[in-house]
Amino acid sequence: MSTRKIKKLVIALLEAENDLSRLEQELSGFAAKELINALFSAICQSDEKLRWHAVSAMGWTVARLAEKEIKEARIIIRRLLWSLNEESGGIGWGAPEAIAEILCYHEGLAEEYVHMLLSYMRPDGEEAHQDGNFLEHEILQRGLLWAAGRLAQCRRELALAQGMADDLPQYLSSPDATVRGLSARAVGLLGSCPCQERLHELTADNATLRLYENGRISTVTVAELAAQALERLQA
Known part of the structure; x- marks a missing residue:
């Protein structure tokens, strides 16, 4: 099946299905890498249902990929992180939300990347892991704060250990x-x-x-x- 046809089928499923469990089951028939390629275009769409279902699907799909090819999963996360940087030439719509979903579904990736996601709430300066990468664009901040809430749900202890409680009051x-x-x-x-x-x-x-x-x-x-x-x- 061609990449274009796969993308079309995936988009149709994201738009049509209302139940996440059924959506996950229906999308599980696609190879993880093929599905991720389609999801990348969907997470930045203006249609709410399409975008958010793609964010959810990105979480469990990259986690599925990580079970067999952890290096490939890391590449996906780094690609999402890179899209948030000015140097990327992109905008990064949907990236914080998708990263948070991935980290919720895979503990090992969470331990590696939570601090990097939180860095986008922090100004440049001395940190335990790296300088901050503060996001100034309010639309991206919306995604980042949704991601923070998702991490608080699924990786609370890790988020606390990484100092997220001090990052939130400014917002x-x-x-x-x-x-x-x-x-x-x-x-x-x-x-x-x-x-x-x-x-x-x-x-x-x-x-x-x-x-x-x-x-x-x-x-x-x-x-x-x-x-x-x-x-x-x-x-």
């Missing part, structure tokens, strides 16, 4: 509602942050954002996510 005052909301959500999921006063302030913030969680996309408010974060911190 709670972002002019972008999605960044504010997703950072509040990440704080709550991580369960650690010296920022409860700011979260209390955000419970009056009724700006809306779109949230992808458990395969579904919904509209929520910053206030709702801040209140949930406070509940988790106080539990």
Whole structure:
């Protein structure tokens, strides 16, 4: 089957299927490398369902590849990381989210690359592993903060050990509602942050954002996510 035909079939499945478990089963019939090539184009699409389902699929597909060809899986992650750098000439849409999904599905890759993903929340300077690679573009920050929340869900101890609790408070005052909301959500999921006063302030913030969680996309408010974060911190 040609690369073009595979891409067309994959895109159709991502658009049509609503259940992630069924989607994973249907996509498992494709070779991992062929599927990943199609997913790279899908994670940067404007259609929400297509993009987010591609992000989820990238996670389990690269993890599947890593079980047989770990070096190839590392190349995929490095390609995604590279797309976030100005030198790449790309934009990096969908890259932080896809990386987070991959790290959720593969513990070994998480241990190798969590610190690199977190570096995009940090300014240049002295760090344990490398200088920071702070992302200034608010649209990319949205993806990065969603990724932070995903890591807090699936790799909480590792994220805490790498200092993510100190990276999040700066985003709670972002002019972008999605960044504010997703950072509040990440704080709550991580369960650690010296920022409860700011979260209390955000419970009056009724700006809306779109949230992808458990395969579904919904509209929520910053206030709702801040209140949930406070509940988790106080539990």
